[in-house]
Amino acid sequence: AQSVTQLDSQVPVFEEAPVELRCNYSSSVSVYLFWYVQYPNQGLQLLLKYLSGSTLVKGINGFEAEFNKSQTSFHLRKPSVHISDTAEYFCAVSEGLTGGGNKLTFGTGTQLKVEL
Amino acid sequence: GAVVSQHPSRVICKSGTSVKIECRSLDFQATTMFWYRQFPKQSLMLMATSNEGSKATYEQGVEKDKFLINHASLTLSTLTVTSAHPEDSSFYICSASPTGKGELFFGEGSRLTVL
Numbered sequence: 001a002q003s004v005t006q007l008d009s010q011v012p013v014f015e016e017a018p019v020e021l022r023c024n025y026s027s028s029v030s031v032y033l034f035w036y037v038q039y040p041n042q043g044l045q046l047l048l049k050y051l052s053g054s055t056l057v058k059g060i061n062g063f064e065a066e067f068n069k070s071q072t073s074f075h076l077r078k079p080s081v082h083i084s085d086t087a088e089y090f091c092a093v094s095e096g097l098t099g100g101g102n103k104l105t106f107g108t109g110t111q112l113k114v115e116l
Numbered sequence: 117g118a119v120v121s122q123h124p125s126r127v128i129c130k131s132g133t134s135v136k137i138e139c140r141s142l143d144f145q146a147t148t149m150f151w152y153r154q155f156p157k158q159s160l161m162l163m164a165t166s167n168e169g170s171k172a173t174y175e176q177g178v179e180k181d182k183f184l185i186n187h188a189s190l191t192l193s194t195l196t197v198t199s200a201h202p203e204d205s206s207f208y209i210c211s212a213s214p215t216g217k218g219e220l221f222f223g224e225g226s227r228l229t230v231l
Contacts, residue, residue, distance in 0.1 A: 003178075011159035036160045036221075036222075041207075041225065042224055042226065043120075043122075043209050043223050043224045044160075044222040044223060045212075045222070046219065046220075046221075048228070051221065059172070090159065090160070103150070103162065103165065104150075104160075104162070104211075104220060105162075106159045106160045106161075107159060108158065108159045109157075109159050
């Protein structure tokens, strides 16, 4: 069975500072990895995904993540955050990638709070 | 990107009544849709996989008689919370994927409050 661990429940950071949100996963097979952002009372928006190829993945809003197979990690980074990045961030893993969609397992989420 | 829409976004009902939440794929067809439940400040828990034209597949621990799922067309899945109780109050989110894409798109969510 697959699982996702987001060790940091909350990450406070000052505006324009860099940030890293940690994500570790466990799975017995190859996985596909995703980061989603959720603003209050809204659904989820895909930030980026790793399916194959380059281990450094760039997403929207200046975010990037690096897939590290040996460390089973997929940490999310942004070199300079903005107030508008304040939101909940979820890491998710899928062991399958079918045309009909993936059955995702989510981490517990990390609340990123950007302060002035 | 593809658009998934949920309705209603918020609903308040009395205990014992039933509530229906709709999930629509607006610009693509989806043979499979997923229903998630999210408790305050917690992660999303997959409740069930909705399959067009066949029975939904429920995750362990989810009461299929309480959470009725119907996927009658390639663009619409509905979740009906039957005989709702206050403990059913939650944020329900659906997702779907355009065939061949593999990427999930999420609805805006529906917040259910049972009084």
